Amino acid sequence: MKKIYILGLSRWKRAKLKPFFPNMELIFVNRVEGLDEVLVWGNHPVEGLRVQRIEDGFIRSVSLGVDFSQPYSLIVDRRGIYFDATKESDLEYILATHDFDTALLDRAKAIQTYLVKNKISKYNLYQETRIELTCQATQKTILVVGQVEGDASLIYGAENMKNVELLQSTREDNPYAYIVYKPHPDVLGGNREGDIVDDIALQYCDHIEKEVSVDSLLSVVDEVSTMTSLVGFEALLREKKVVCYGMPFYAGWGLTVDKKKNSRRKRVLSLSALIAGAYILYPRYIDPHTLKLCEIERVLEAISQEKARYHTSWFYRVMTKIKNLITIKYYAVLRHTLKDA
Numbered sequence: 001m002k003k004i005y006i007l008g009l010s011r012w013k014r015a016k017l018k019p020f021f022p023n024m025e026l027i028f029v030n031r032v033e034g035l036d037e038v039l040v041w042g043n044h045p046v047e048g049l050r051v052q053r054i055e056d057g058f059i060r061s062v063s064l065g066v067d068f069s070q071p072y073s074l075i076v077d078r079r080g081i082y083f084d085a086t087k088e089s090d091l092e093y094i095l096a097t098h099d100f101d102t103a104l105l106d107r108a109k110a111i112q113t114y115l116v117k118n119k120i121s122k123y124n125l126y127q128e129t130r131i132e133l134t135c136q137a138t139q140k141t142i143l144v145v146g147q148v149e150g151d152a153s154l155i156y157g158a159e160n161m162k163n164v165e166l167l168q169s170t171r172e173d174n175p176y177a178y179i180v181y182k183p184h185p186d187v188l189g190g191n192r193e194g195d196i197v198d199d200i201a202l203q204y205c206d207h208i209e210k211e212v213s214v215d216s217l218l219s220v221v222d223e224v225s226t227m228t229s230l231v232g233f234e235a236l237l238r239e240k241k242v243v244c245y246g247m248p249f250y251a252g253w254g255l256t257v258d259k260k261k262n263s264r265r266k267r268v269l270s271l272s273a274l275i276a277g278a279y280i281l282y283p284r285y286i287d288p289h290t291l292k293l294c295e296i297e298r299v300l301e302a303i304s305q306e307k308a309r310y311h312t313s314w315f316y317r318v319m320t321k322i323k324n325l326i327t328i329k330y331y332a333v334l335r336h337t338l339k340d341a
Helices: 011-020 090-097 102-117 151-159 163-173 214-216 230-238 271-281 298-311 312-339
Strands: 001-009 024-029 037-041 050-056 073-075 140-145 177-180 224-225 241-244 282-284
Touching: 011 024, 011 073, 011 282, 073 090, 090 224, 102 163, 102 271, 102 298, 140 230, 151 241, 163 177, 163 224, 214 230, 224 230, 224 271, 230 241, 230 271, 282 298
Parallel strands: 001 024, 001 037, 037 050, 140 177, 140 224, 224 241
Antiparallel strands: 050 073, 073 282
């Protein structure tokens, strides 16, 4: 059985990771001496040996990562990681070089149709809600997407830009637009940095929406303004104009308005090719029920079913939230116990 050494991974992620590496022995270490290759989460710096970087995929679950829920997709990248625009990742390499044949593009188009029709995003936490904006009929509407400040995607993809700076820049570039601001759900939960006091945000936007689904917002705006958020990619799927103030993985391919440039990204891609690379070729997926490796289509079907149950069953929703709270408490106590040991 092949051994895989994984460096510095939090305890709650260890069990969640195992289904993505069947028939392999995962060995969790805190030191790299004597090793030739390790897996690390995200962009954790490691010198002197081969590194594979792992991260949640772009279709994750019907819950937040901070709730310690099982992810249904995982990225394993040997070159870099998709959110680090300073160097090439496996995803960038795929998008720059892959020969996207007709069968693959047709499959990607079907996935796009399914995602949009079933209103699936990365977390699928919030229920679709009808949103009424008080803008004029001829006024351009823009969704500004908040992110977790200090997150690696902002450090390596947007020069550590802040949410308030994104709001300010969007307003400066669009003085007459109706701007809607949506904070990141992890920030709203009080678990991560990036909160903007409403009074300050409203100096640059006209409306703030918090606990609503991404799809609900995308259905009522003309375009999206983002640093590196995945919401920008989801907006492309829904054929919205996307303006990027950072350099996310989906920028630089001729599909977005880019405030920054990436000299490595010279190819012009179709939307179907971008979808094929990001959703089909790059991540690996597990079946939410069996935890066995599968294709994305099976995950989408399962998420649609789980999402419908979560949003229609009050009992299931409450029990899920209670389970998440218990899990969060358990790992908080465990961290303190290990720290004091």
